[in-house]
Structure formats: structure tokens, C-alpha cells
Amino acid sequence: MQITAAVAPEPGAEFVLEAVELDEPRADEILVRVTAAGLCHTDLITKDDPRRREPIVLGHETTGIVERTGREVTGVRPGDRVVLSYRSCGACRSCAAGDRAYCARARRLNGSGRRPDGSPTLTWRGAPLGGSFFGQSGFATHALATEDNAVRLDGAVDPLVAAPLGCGFQTGAGAVLNVLRPPPDGSVAIFGAGGVGLAALLAARAIGVGTTIAVDVLAERRELALRLGATAALDPGEGEVAARIGELTGGGATHAVEATGLAPVFEEALAALGTTGMLAVVGLGATSARLDLRDLLHRGKSVRGCIEGDAVPQRFIPELLALHAAGRFPLGELVTAYPFADINRAVADQRAGRVLKPVLTW
CATH class of the missing domain: 3.40.50.720 (NAD(P)-binding Rossmann-like Domain)
Known part of the structure; x- marks a missing residue:
């Protein structure tokens, strides 16, 4: 399907909003319509990394609404509101011990630019485009994710507040x-x-x-x-x-x-x-x-x-949202909303210290 994404074309270059092709969800994947995405220091380090060899779609603090699910997905369903966090395999020694942030396959699952089998989720101008960033690439109108990095949200949660819980x-x-x-x-x-x-x-x-x-x-x-x-x-x-x-x-x-x-x-x-x-x-x-x-x-x-705060997102993010709802964790004080079209202004403002945590919205 055709979507709009903020592409980082080469190290040091600004983001550009482009029409790109997103794969259909596979059996274990979910298609999420993005509502908000936090801008994280890790996104900017990756964007400007001189070792990067291909254009990429970043974004790993994402909230959205599930539109479709693969046949193997059981934990979320269309219409669910979710926040997306990092991926982990669930099977290695670290994951079995509850230390999912230190998953043995973390690099492949979160930073390879591809699915674990090496296939791309995105194409641009007829060529593969780096994606699957933290299992999502949320700087887009839609993202592919999986059950292991999706956390269901209560309908009352503000997406501006929830998005940065995915990482920062x-x-x-x-x-x-x-x-x-x-x-x-x-x-x-x-x-x-x-x-x-x-x-x-x-x-x-x-x-x-x-x-x-x-x-x-x-x-x-x-x-x-x-x-x-x-x-x-x-x-x-x-x-x-x-x-x-x-x-x-x-x-x-x-x-x-x-x-x-x-x-x-x-x-x-x-x-x-x-x-x-x-x-x-x-x-x-x-x-x-x-x-x-x-x-x-x-x-x-x-x-x-x-x-990642040594956190298992499915447990920890709801705990933080409960603290927020009780008035003990006022995250709204930290975020500033920007339209996705102003992503480069958000980057400049964050780097200059004019805002703390930009959150991009469609």
C-alpha cells in the first residue's frame, strides 16, 4: 500500500516527506495507522550516522490504531489503540530471564532495517528502503509492527503523552x-x-x-x-x-x-x-x-x-500510565506537538533546546 513517510535520505540530510510503498502485513504482523510519534535522540543519531548506507524511515515512539492483523495475531485486533516500543525475541536466555531489553537478537530485530528474515517492509523509488526501525518505523502514516512490541492503550490516554513511553x-x-x-x-x-x-x-x-x-x-x-x-x-x-x-x-x-x-x-x-x-x-x-x-x-x-529502562513494555508502560492518571507522573509537561510536515523544525527546536520532547502528529 502507498503511504507517506518522513525519509532520511542520507546522513546529515533533512527529512523529506515522500510517498513510499509499505508491505501488506504478514501472518505475525499488525498494520497500525499512526496517530503520533515522539522524536528521540536515537532517531537523530541514526539519521546522521556516517556509516548508514541507505535511506531509512525512523521513528520508534509511536502510537496508533490497529487497522489490520495477520492470521497468527491474537493479542490485538483492528480498532485497538496501541503504543509501539522495542522488539525482543522472547526465546533467548535474556528474554527468558525477563531481561527483554538485552535480547540476544535485539540488533536484528530493532536496527537492521529489515525484517528478521532480511526482507524489507518498505520500498521507495523502486528500491528497498530501510524500515522496521525498532520493529515499527513510525515516522509515517502507517507502520508494520508485531504483538511483541505493541502495548494496548485505554481509550482515554492522550497519544501525545503515550508515544514517548515507547522509548525515552x-x-x-x-x-x-x-x-x-x-x-x-x-x-x-x-x-x-x-x-x-x-x-x-x-x-x-x-x-x-x-x-x-x-x-x-x-x-x-x-x-x-x-x-x-x-x-x-x-x-x-x-x-x-x-x-x-x-x-x-x-x-x-x-x-x-x-x-x-x-x-x-x-x-x-x-x-x-x-x-x-x-x-x-x-x-x-x-x-x-x-x-x-x-x-x-x-x-x-x-x-x-x-x-529501555530495563522494562518489559507490556507491564511497565501501563504502570507509568497509571501513575500519570493519578497525577503523580505529569508527562504532559514534557511534550510539544508538531505536525509531521514540520518534522525538520521539530528537530531544530529540540537540538537548540527550545523544546524538550517533540511529538509529531498527522
């Missing part, structure tokens, strides 16, 4: 709720107050953590963090971040989230931990950083990588 908000909140699990008398320092970082802040506030500290270079984000209930918001440009966090927490944060993907920020976050403190790393970017092994050893600190 799930990641930040899960880093706190599933990995760090700070107690009420603990303290959480969040490095990078973007969509992921502020979702982590809201999660810490939702479970009553006493001290929450946001660190960001942008004054607007620091101000928003304070409005959302942060105990303090620090400008790293003023220096001595670890020392200031030590003063605010009485010796260092019990927990921290690194959401920037920058090596110097990771090093600062680790230094800001108190004795036996734990750091969750969720930012995508740097491939190496310095570790003070003596500090790590003698103060019992730990570092934990965290993908």
Missing part, C-alpha cells in the same frame, strides 16, 4: 524505578535534564525520593526541573558539580542517572556519588571514559548500564 520516557523512568530503586530517604542526581532525564526526575518524585537534583547546561531545563519538583537544579558551567551535590546530600548522592552520553559528564556523575552510591548510564554517545578505580573500590560505588 520508559528509559528515564525505568532507570529509577527498575534499576536504581532509591528509598525515600535517598537522593537522585540526574545529569542531563532532557526528556529522558526529566522522566527520571518525575519517577523519583512519584515514589517520594526526598532529594532530587537536576544538572543541565540550559537554564530553561533547569527551571522546568524546579517546577517539576526538583530539590535543586545546577548549572555545570559554574563548576564543582560533585562538590555542590555533596553539600546538598550530606556526602554525595545515593543514586545518579547519566543521560547525556558525554564522557566528562559520566565522570562527574560518578564523582558525585556518595559511598556505595549507584550510577545508571542511559545516554547514548561516548564509547569510553575514565574511571577512578580507587574511588570505585574504596567507596563501594557501582555503575550500571540501562537500556
Whole structure:
């Protein structure tokens, strides 16, 4: 079928809205009419990756309405409203242990640009077009997905709020709720107050953590963090971040989230931990950083990588939506709606820090 999609033609180029061909759903697939799609840092990294060799349709924080299902699909049906998240095989050792975010087939299922069997879901100008991004490619009027990455939504849920739960908000909140699990008398320092970082802040506030500290270079984000209930918001440009966090927490944060993907920020976050403190790393970017092994050893600190908030979407997304409905997780404060036709303006605004989480709508 012919659909409209935001194609990333080559690394560094802007998105272009184009007519493309989408395959018919196979036996295990569902066809979703897209209502909203969040713009995530991972989309932009992939768009501009110089190693990318073909045009691609990105988008992996998608809400929509199921229009058709394959004959093997039993968990969703036409008319269901869904949010789409990452794919996992369900059969490998990690999946069997409940660690679906670390699926052994994650790369093939989420980042190969093809179905697991190597076939394309999209064609453009007579040639295969990269698709199946996180099992969806939601920057389009329609997307093919599967039961394992679709979560049914209650009819009352705002798609602008639900879409980023597919990745960014799930990641930040899960880093706190599933990995760090700070107690009420603990303290959480969040490095990078973007969509992921502020979702982590809201999660810490939702479970009553006493001290929450946001660190960001942008004054607007620091101000928003304070409005959302942060105990303090620090400008790293003023220096001595670890020392200031030590003063605010009485010796260092019990927990921290690194959401920037920058090596110097990771090093600062680790230094800001108190004795036996734990750091969750969720930012995508740097491939190496310095570790003070003596500090790590003698103060019992730990570092934990965290993908997708260690979440199983079918369980975790409904939990976050319940917190939102109860007024304890106000995600609406983080999103800004854009028409899909303005996708490049949304990218520019996000990169400039004018908005936190753009959500594209048709």
C-alpha cells in the first residue's frame, strides 16, 4: 500500500516527506495507522550516522490504531489503540530471564532495517528502503509492527503523552524505578535534564525520593526541573558539580542517572556519588571514559548500564500510565506537538533546546 513517510535520505540530510510503498502485513504482523510519534535522540543519531548506507524511515515512539492483523495475531485486533516500543525475541536466555531489553537478537530485530528474515517492509523509488526501525518505523502514516512490541492503550490516554513511553520516557523512568530503586530517604542526581532525564526526575518524585537534583547546561531545563519538583537544579558551567551535590546530600548522592552520553559528564556523575552510591548510564554517545578505580573500590560505588529502562513494555508502560492518571507522573509537561510536515523544525527546536520532547502528529 502507498503511504507517506518522513525519509532520511542520507546522513546529515533533512527529512523529506515522500510517498513510499509499505508491505501488506504478514501472518505475525499488525498494520497500525499512526496517530503520533515522539522524536528521540536515537532517531537523530541514526539519521546522521556516517556509516548508514541507505535511506531509512525512523521513528520508534509511536502510537496508533490497529487497522489490520495477520492470521497468527491474537493479542490485538483492528480498532485497538496501541503504543509501539522495542522488539525482543522472547526465546533467548535474556528474554527468558525477563531481561527483554538485552535480547540476544535485539540488533536484528530493532536496527537492521529489515525484517528478521532480511526482507524489507518498505520500498521507495523502486528500491528497498530501510524500515522496521525498532520493529515499527513510525515516522509515517502507517507502520508494520508485531504483538511483541505493541502495548494496548485505554481509550482515554492522550497519544501525545503515550508515544514517548515507547522509548525515552520508559528509559528515564525505568532507570529509577527498575534499576536504581532509591528509598525515600535517598537522593537522585540526574545529569542531563532532557526528556529522558526529566522522566527520571518525575519517577523519583512519584515514589517520594526526598532529594532530587537536576544538572543541565540550559537554564530553561533547569527551571522546568524546579517546577517539576526538583530539590535543586545546577548549572555545570559554574563548576564543582560533585562538590555542590555533596553539600546538598550530606556526602554525595545515593543514586545518579547519566543521560547525556558525554564522557566528562559520566565522570562527574560518578564523582558525585556518595559511598556505595549507584550510577545508571542511559545516554547514548561516548564509547569510553575514565574511571577512578580507587574511588570505585574504596567507596563501594557501582555503575550500571540501562537500556529501555530495563522494562518489559507490556507491564511497565501501563504502570507509568497509571501513575500519570493519578497525577503523580505529569508527562504532559514534557511534550510539544508538531505536525509531521514540520518534522525538520521539530528537530531544530529540540537540538537548540527550545523544546524538550517533540511529538509529531498527522
